[in-house]
Amino acid sequence: MTDRSFKVALLGAGTVGSQVARILTEDAEELASRIGSRPELIGIAVRDTTAARDTTVDAALYTTDAEALIDAADVVIELTGGIEPARTRILRALSGGAAVVTGNKALLAKHGTELQRAADAAGVQLSYEAAVAGAIPILRPLRDSLAGDRITRVLGIMNGTTNFILDAMDSTGAQFDDALAEAQRLGYAEADPTADVEGHDAAAKAAIVASLAFHSEFTIDDVHCEGIREISADDVAAAQADGYVIKLLAVCELDGEGVNIRVHPTLIPRKHPLASVRDAYNAVFVESRDAGELMFYGPGAGGAPTASAVMGDFVTLSRRKVLGGPAIPDQSHRNLEATSLSRVVSRYTVGLHVKDKLGVLARIAQVFADHGISIQTMHQTKHPEHEAGEPETTIRIVTHRTTDERLEGTLAEISALPTVDRVTSIIRVEN
Amino acid sequence: MTDRSFKVALLGAGTVGSQVARILTEDAEELASRIGSRPELIGIAVRDTTAARDTTVDAALYTTDAEALIDAADVVIELTGGIEPARTRILRALSGGAAVVTGNKALLAKHGTELQRAADAAGVQLSYEAAVAGAIPILRPLRDSLAGDRITRVLGIMNGTTNFILDAMDSTGAQFDDALAEAQRLGYAEADPTADVEGHDAAAKAAIVASLAFHSEFTIDDVHCEGIREISADDVAAAQADGYVIKLLAVCELDGEGVNIRVHPTLIPRKHPLASVRDAYNAVFVESRDAGELMFYGPGAGGAPTASAVMGDFVTLSRRKVLGGPAIPDQSHRNLEATSLSRVVSRYTVGLHVKDKLGVLARIAQVFADHGISIQTMHQTKHPEHEAGEPETTIRIVTHRTTDERLEGTLAEISALPTVDRVTSIIRVEN
Structure with missing residues (x-):
C-alpha cells in the first residue's frame, strides 16, 4: 500500500509485549494501510535473549541493548513495567524525538507529569490508554470526547482481581480467603496478591484518570487507598439484605475547588450499572454536567485486550506522525489540588x-x-x-x-x- | 489565557443548538484554555430571527444569512438536521476551508462518503460524534482506540424511544400502543413516531457505525430495517419466560468478505450487558479479536448530552486546527460490501x-x-x-x-x- 516505513522498537516481551509483537507481525499490511506508512519492528528489548520466545516472531529481533534500539526508533512501545529502567528509557526516547506508547501505570501514576512535560518539550506524543482498564477506551473519551464538558465524578471498577473476589463472595457467600484462593487457582490473582487486594493497582489508575478528567496533575500519593482484605462474608450478606453489592471503587470527584481521589470498598445499589460488572471485568462510570451518566465496560487486563489498547494508541499516534501533525501537548492547566479524605x-x-x-x-x-x-x-x-x-x-x-x-x-x-x-x-x- | 481567537458559526438553535450556544458563551474562558485559542461565536443561523430565543445569548448573533456566516467562519457547527440545505452548507464550509462538526445522522447515513471526501480534498476536519448515540463516545473509540484491533461485530441499542417502549412493555406487561402513548406523554416519543418505531433512526446510526468499525463506506440503503410495531405483550411475556428480553438492536457484523448491517427486534439473554439498558438509555456493545467484549453506555439523546458530544468534537478539532496539524483523512479503504439479509x-x-x-x-x-x-x-x-x-x-x-x-x-x-x-x-x- 505504501513504500514508506517507520521504525518501531518494542521494550518487553511479556504477556502484553508478545501479543503486540504478534499483531505488528501478522497485521503488517493492514496496519500500513491504516497508518499510511509501514511500521517496521526493528527489535524487541528483553533481559535475556536465550529465554523461550514466541516462534511467530523472528528470533534475530531480540536484543538486550534497549538503548541502541530506542535511539534508532521513530516510535517506542514500552511494556516492561516498573519505575526503572522504564522511566529513564522513556525519557531517552522522548528527548530523542521518538513517540512513545506505554501501558506502565505504576510509572505514570508516580512520574506522569515529568514524562508528559518531556514529551511536550520534545514536541512528540506520549500515549498510555493501556495503563488504565486494559482494553476499555477510557482515557481518550475523558480527554477528547468530554473535552467540552465538565466532569464532576468518575467511579471505576479498575482492578479485575478484586472484582473477581468480591463477585465470588457475593454469588457464593465465600469468605475472603477462600475467594482469593479460588482467584489464584484460576489465574486471576497472583501468588503475592498485595498490589491488587490492598488497592494499590486501582490507586495508580485512579491517579491517571483523575489527572485527565480534571485537567490537573495528580500522583498515586494523592490517592487515599483501602483494600478489601477486611471484607467478610457477613458484610457481603448484610449488603445483599439491604439491596447493595460491595465493590472496590476508585472514586475521583470534584470537591469544592479540589478533587478527592480514593480507592475503597463501597456499597452500591444493585440497580446501579456498576453493580452488574461481574468476574474480572472492569468498568468506569463517568458523571458530567452535560453528558450526564456514561459507562465504559470491558476486560480490564489480559495480554490480547491490553495489546488492543496499545495498538490503538500506536496506530493513532503513528498516523499523526506520518501526516506530519504536531504532538498534542498536555492539557493539564487547572492544577486543582487533591483534597483530604477527612472532608469527604x-x-x-x-x-x-x-x-x-x-x-x-x-x-x-x-x-x-x-x-x-x-x-x-x-x-x-x-x-x-x-x-x-x-x-x-x-x-x-x-x-x-x-x-x-x-x-x-x-x-x-x-x-x-x-x-x-x-x-x-x-x-x-x-x- | 490567550489573545488569539478563531471564528465559530452555529447553524441551528433547536434543542441541541441552544445548548451549544450556551456552552460556547458560558464556558468561553475554559474552552479557550483547553483549545489554546479563544472560540468567538460570530453568529447563529436560524430560519426566523424573530422567534423566541435563549436570553443568555446575545440577540444580535441570530441571522438568516447562513451562507455569509459560513464564509466568515473557521469552524462551522451544523445542527439543523435533514438533508438540505444542510448538505450544501456543509460542502460550502468544507470547500471554504472551515472545519465542520455535525450531529446530522440522516445526512451522514446518506451522503457521508461525499462529505468525508470533500473534507479530505480540502484538508479539513469533519467530526460527527453527536450523530450516533448522543453523548456516548462511540465513534472515536471505534476509529482510534480500536484502530489496531479487528472489530468483528457491533450490537447497539441506538434509539432511546424504542428502548423506552420495549422496557416499559417488559416491566409493566403493556401492549405496544399503550407503551407508545406513555412515551409520547413523557416526551420520549414524537407525535409522529415513525422514524423511531420503524427503526429508521437506528438504521441511519448503524450505517455510520458500520462505516467506521469496518473501514468501509455504507449508507442507510445498505441497512435491512424492521421496527417494533408488531411486538406484542405476548411476545414480551414469552421472551421473559425463556430468560430473554426483547430489544431493538442495530447489528453490524463481519459476514465472510462483507458486512451485514441490520436493525430488528431481537431476543437477548437477560444476563447480557445490553439487557440491563433501561428507559431511554443507549448502549453499544463491540466485539473484537483482541479487546474481546466492550460496552459503551449513556444517554442517547437530549439537548445537553448531545451538546456534550458536539463540544467534545469541537474542542478536539479546534485544538488540532490551532496547533496547525493536518486534518486526519478518512480511513475507509477496505471497501467491504454490504451483504444480503438472506445469508444471515x-x-x-x-x-x-x-x-x-x-x-x-x-x-x-x-x-x-x-x-x-x-x-x-x-x-x-x-x-x-x-x-x-x-x-x-x-x-x-x-x-x-x-x-x-x-x-x-x-x-x-x-x-x-x-x-x-x-x-x-x-x-x-x-x-
Whole structure:
C-alpha cells in the first residue's frame, strides 16, 4: 500500500509485549494501510535473549541493548513495567524525538507529569490508554470526547482481581480467603496478591484518570487507598439484605475547588450499572454536567485486550506522525489540588460486636447523635452464646451523610465503651 | 489565557443548538484554555430571527444569512438536521476551508462518503460524534482506540424511544400502543413516531457505525430495517419466560468478505450487558479479536448530552486546527460490501396461531425438518374457545441457527397449511 516505513522498537516481551509483537507481525499490511506508512519492528528489548520466545516472531529481533534500539526508533512501545529502567528509557526516547506508547501505570501514576512535560518539550506524543482498564477506551473519551464538558465524578471498577473476589463472595457467600484462593487457582490473582487486594493497582489508575478528567496533575500519593482484605462474608450478606453489592471503587470527584481521589470498598445499589460488572471485568462510570451518566465496560487486563489498547494508541499516534501533525501537548492547566479524605461527605455502614446487654443500642445511638451523625437504619442480630458464656450481638448501622473525620471521632468513643467489643467493619455507601 | 481567537458559526438553535450556544458563551474562558485559542461565536443561523430565543445569548448573533456566516467562519457547527440545505452548507464550509462538526445522522447515513471526501480534498476536519448515540463516545473509540484491533461485530441499542417502549412493555406487561402513548406523554416519543418505531433512526446510526468499525463506506440503503410495531405483550411475556428480553438492536457484523448491517427486534439473554439498558438509555456493545467484549453506555439523546458530544468534537478539532496539524483523512479503504439479509445465520422465535387439532404440531415440526431447520423448543398454549366456537392454540417455536432465506421458505409453506391461522411473530435471537 505504501513504500514508506517507520521504525518501531518494542521494550518487553511479556504477556502484553508478545501479543503486540504478534499483531505488528501478522497485521503488517493492514496496519500500513491504516497508518499510511509501514511500521517496521526493528527489535524487541528483553533481559535475556536465550529465554523461550514466541516462534511467530523472528528470533534475530531480540536484543538486550534497549538503548541502541530506542535511539534508532521513530516510535517506542514500552511494556516492561516498573519505575526503572522504564522511566529513564522513556525519557531517552522522548528527548530523542521518538513517540512513545506505554501501558506502565505504576510509572505514570508516580512520574506522569515529568514524562508528559518531556514529551511536550520534545514536541512528540506520549500515549498510555493501556495503563488504565486494559482494553476499555477510557482515557481518550475523558480527554477528547468530554473535552467540552465538565466532569464532576468518575467511579471505576479498575482492578479485575478484586472484582473477581468480591463477585465470588457475593454469588457464593465465600469468605475472603477462600475467594482469593479460588482467584489464584484460576489465574486471576497472583501468588503475592498485595498490589491488587490492598488497592494499590486501582490507586495508580485512579491517579491517571483523575489527572485527565480534571485537567490537573495528580500522583498515586494523592490517592487515599483501602483494600478489601477486611471484607467478610457477613458484610457481603448484610449488603445483599439491604439491596447493595460491595465493590472496590476508585472514586475521583470534584470537591469544592479540589478533587478527592480514593480507592475503597463501597456499597452500591444493585440497580446501579456498576453493580452488574461481574468476574474480572472492569468498568468506569463517568458523571458530567452535560453528558450526564456514561459507562465504559470491558476486560480490564489480559495480554490480547491490553495489546488492543496499545495498538490503538500506536496506530493513532503513528498516523499523526506520518501526516506530519504536531504532538498534542498536555492539557493539564487547572492544577486543582487533591483534597483530604477527612472532608469527604458520604454515607457509611458500620458493623459492631457488642455485649448483649439492655441499653447498649441506645447508648451507641446516643454517641452518634452527640457527634451530629444521623442514623438511617440500625439492625441488631443476636448470636448463640460464646464459649466464654457471655451472649453477643452484632449491630449494623447505616448512617446518613457525614464526614470521614466525624465518623472517626464517633467510632473512637464507641470503641471505648465497656459494652462494645470491637468495630468489625466500616464501609462507604454510594448511590 | 490567550489573545488569539478563531471564528465559530452555529447553524441551528433547536434543542441541541441552544445548548451549544450556551456552552460556547458560558464556558468561553475554559474552552479557550483547553483549545489554546479563544472560540468567538460570530453568529447563529436560524430560519426566523424573530422567534423566541435563549436570553443568555446575545440577540444580535441570530441571522438568516447562513451562507455569509459560513464564509466568515473557521469552524462551522451544523445542527439543523435533514438533508438540505444542510448538505450544501456543509460542502460550502468544507470547500471554504472551515472545519465542520455535525450531529446530522440522516445526512451522514446518506451522503457521508461525499462529505468525508470533500473534507479530505480540502484538508479539513469533519467530526460527527453527536450523530450516533448522543453523548456516548462511540465513534472515536471505534476509529482510534480500536484502530489496531479487528472489530468483528457491533450490537447497539441506538434509539432511546424504542428502548423506552420495549422496557416499559417488559416491566409493566403493556401492549405496544399503550407503551407508545406513555412515551409520547413523557416526551420520549414524537407525535409522529415513525422514524423511531420503524427503526429508521437506528438504521441511519448503524450505517455510520458500520462505516467506521469496518473501514468501509455504507449508507442507510445498505441497512435491512424492521421496527417494533408488531411486538406484542405476548411476545414480551414469552421472551421473559425463556430468560430473554426483547430489544431493538442495530447489528453490524463481519459476514465472510462483507458486512451485514441490520436493525430488528431481537431476543437477548437477560444476563447480557445490553439487557440491563433501561428507559431511554443507549448502549453499544463491540466485539473484537483482541479487546474481546466492550460496552459503551449513556444517554442517547437530549439537548445537553448531545451538546456534550458536539463540544467534545469541537474542542478536539479546534485544538488540532490551532496547533496547525493536518486534518486526519478518512480511513475507509477496505471497501467491504454490504451483504444480503438472506445469508444471515441466526436463531429465531416463531409464533403461530393454529387450530387445536390433533397432529397439527407434528405437521408443523415436519415442515421445519423438511426445510432442514432444527427446532430447539416448541411450546403449545391452549386458549379458551373462540367466539366462532373453534378452539385455538398458540405455538411458539425456537429454532437452532438457520438462514433468513430458509426460514422464509419454511414459513411460506406453514402459512399455507389449512390448520394454521397465521404467523403472529418472527423475532431473531442473539446470544
